Amino acid sequence: MQPVLLNDFKRQWSEIGAEVRGAVDAVGASGWYVLGTQVEGFERDLAQFWGLKHAIGVASGLDALEIGLRALGLRCGDRVLTTPLSAFATTMAIVRLGGVPVFCDTDANGLLDLTAAEAVLEAEPGIRFLLPVHLFGQCLDLDRLAALRNRFGVTILEDCAQSIGAAWDGRATGTVGRLAATSFYPTKNLGALGDGGAVLTGDAELATQVRRLRDYGQSAKYRHDEIGWNSRLDELQAAILAAALLPRLREWTLRRQQVAAAYTAGIRHPGVHLLRPAAPGTSCEHLFPVRVAAAQREHFEAHLKSRGIATGRHYPILIPDQQAMAGVAYARHGDLGVARALAGGEVSLPIHPQLTAEEVERVVTAVNEWTVR
Numbered sequence: 001m002q003p004v005l006l007n008d009f010k011r012q013w014s015e016i017g018a019e020v021r022g023a024v025d026a027v028g029a030s031g032w033y034v035l036g037t038q039v040e041g042f043e044r045d046l047a048q049f050w051g052l053k054h055a056i057g058v059a060s061g062l063d064a065l066e067i068g069l070r071a072l073g074l075r076c077g078d079r080v081l082t083t084p085l086s087a088f089a090t091t092m093a094i095v096r097l098g099g100v101p102v103f104c105d106t107d108a109n110g111l112l113d114l115t116a117a118e119a120v121l122e123a124e125p126g127i128r129f130l131l132p133v134h135l136f137g138q139c140l141d142l143d144r145l146a147a148l149r150n151r152f153g154v155t156i157l158e159d160c161a162q163s164i165g166a167a168w169d170g171r172a173t174g175t176v177g178r179l180a181a182t183s184f185y186p187t188k189n190l191g192a193l194g195d196g197g198a199v200l201t202g203d204a205e206l207a208t209q210v211r212r213l214r215d216y217g218q219s220a221k222y223r224h225d226e227i228g229w230n231s232r233l234d235e236l237q238a239a240i241l242a243a244a245l246l247p248r249l250r251e252w253t254l255r256r257q258q259v260a261a262a263y264t265a266g267i268r269h270p271g272v273h274l275l276r277p278a279a280p281g282t283s284c285e286h287l288f289p290v291r292v293a294a295a296q297r298e299h300f301e302a303h304l305k306s307r308g309i310a311t312g313r314h315y316p317i318l319i320p321d322q323q324a325m326a327g328v329a330y331a332r333h334g335d336l337g338v339a340r341a342l343a344g345g346e347v348s349l350p351i352h353p354q355l356t357a358e359e360v361e362r363v364v365t366a367v368n369e370w371t372v373r
Contacts, residue, residue, distance in 0.1 A: 001308045004350050004359045007187050011354035019244035020193065027239050035215065035232055042238040043198070045246055050164070051172050052180070052200045054207035057233025058214045061161045061183025064197035065093035065131075067229060068157045068179040071199075071209045072129070074099050079331070080129040081120055081154070083112045084318045085339040090133055090159050091319045095328055102127060102331045103320050106339040109275045110135050110289065110346070113338070114144045120333050121152045130154040134163035134173045136314070137189070137256075137286030138277040142168040145176045157181060160200075164190050165253045165284035174200055179210075184233075184241065189256070189286050190249050192237045252353035256285035259351050259360055263288055266364035271296065271372045275346075287314055288351040290367075294344035299373050301347060307366040312348040 013020075027038060039057050047055040058064050074080065076098030082090060084103040094101045102124065104116040112132045121127055130148065132140055149156050156177030163173040164182055174180025182188075184196035199210045212219055217228030260283070264274060273291045277283040292300045301311050318339055319325065320332055349363055 004309045004355070004362060005352075006310045006312050006348065006350050007352050008354045009186065012352075015354075016244040016248070020240050023239035023243040024236065026243075027235050030235070033235050036235050038235040038239040038242065039233055042233075042242040042246070045242055046198060047200065049246065049249070050174065050180075050200055052174065053202045054200065054204065056199045056207060056210045056214060057238060058197045058199060058210075058229075059231040059233060060195045061181065061185060061197040062089040062093060063214070063229060063231040064181035064183065064199045065089060065157065065159060066096055067210055067213045067231060068181045068199050069093055069097055069099070069129070069131075070213060071206055072155050072157060072178060074129060078129060079124065079127045080131050081117060081127050082131040083133050083135070083339070084320055084332075084336050085110050085315060085342060086133045086135060086159070086319065087161070087315065088319060088322060088324070089161075090131065091325075091330075094131065099129070100329045100331065101319070102333070103336060104333045105336050106342065108338060108342075109138060109277070110339070110342050111138060111140050114141060114148065116333065118148060121148065121154065123333070125152075127152075128155060130156045130177075131159060132156070133159040133161075134166055136275065136289050137162050137166055137284040138275075139163060139166040139168045139173050139281045139283065141278070141281070142171050142173070142176050149176060161185075161188065161197075162286040163284060164188070165249065167282045169280040170282075175202075178203060179206060184237070189253060189284055190241065190245055192245070193240055194237055196233045196237045196241070198233070248353075253284050255353040255355075256351055257283070259355055260285040260288055262357075262360045263349065263351075263364060266361075267367050269368050269370060271370070272300075272367055275342075285351055287312075288349045289314060289346050290349060291342060291345045292347060293372075294341070296372055297345055297347060300370055303370045304363075304366055307362065309363055309366055310350055314346060314348050316343055316346075318343050
């Protein structure tokens with residue numbers, strides 16, 4: 001039986017191989033491999049797709065977050081309100097700059113609980129930064145996020161690593177904060193054939209600073225105005241993204257949404273709770289998370305594996321519970337009970353553009369036929 005994979009890069013290659021080879025040939029023939037016309041062109045295309053004026057390519061999603069926070073003025077000791085349920089890079093960017101993560105709970109879908117966030121900002125008026133994550137491809141309530149920004153004067157960097165193409169009432173993620181950060185890790189909806197990331201903004205001055213920070217802090221060749229990073233999206237990945245991947249993103253996102261709709265309509269198991277976006281949010285369906293009882297998760301995963309269906313966990317250990325946080329300064333408001341329950345019971349089902357209708361039906365059937373122990 002052909003396995004149903006979380007991501008099928010071999011099938012993806014069968015679609016994009018010709019364009020990728022053409023992009024590699026173009027870069028090789030150009031004789032220019034770092035920060036050239038391919039990066040410039042991709043940045044323009046990405047900014048246009050997102051609806052923001054500026055996109056700046058960097059080496060990874062982590063670097064996009066870290067450089068973004070530095071550009072926004074984060075300094076050692078500054079407190080940053082953020083989520084405990086995310087990829088570790090979200091918090092690592094804060095900690096690497098000497099910031100202090102302040103965690104509050106999530107809502108039932110795993111997104112930062114904005115009611116809890118409001119309470120934290122009321123209790124701690126010294127918090128100057130807010131780093132929310134649009135998790136799983138879902139979009140936070142951007143109206144409420146903007147209200148928090150306006151009421152408390154917090155500087156927002158949106159983590160959009162999983163949310164390219166997601167929106168709230170037609171408004172794209174990444175448009176409330178002064179900056180947005182995204183990732184081109186291969187599993188992302190817009191994934192490179194390697195690592196990469198970008199910072200996006202509507203602010204020309206911030207864009208200039210981010211461009212400087214990604215390239216050793218240089219404002220001109222050999223003129224270093226500040227301590228920066230070596231974090232440049234290379235010409236090869238930019239060419240591949242521009243030629244083979246970004247042009248397919250709308251079509252691939254639509255296919256993800258079709259798969260998610262089929263799962264939503266078809267899965268009817270009483271022990272499997274679907275984490276679906278709240279209206280008027282539109283998910284780009286980066287992941288399709290479901291929740292089962294924590295005591296049943298391994299059995300559920302084993303059942304699906306026996307049917308040839310791969311699963312994932314996003315994310316099984318809360319960030320403040322990670323061993324790497326031992327000895328790191330951070331704060332936590334409340335017991336994070338909702339996030340902890342999600343971490344204990346979340347299972348991600350396969351969702352990618354290359355899934356066939358038959359494979360989607362296999363997943364639905366397998367989920368519905370699971371027998372709870």
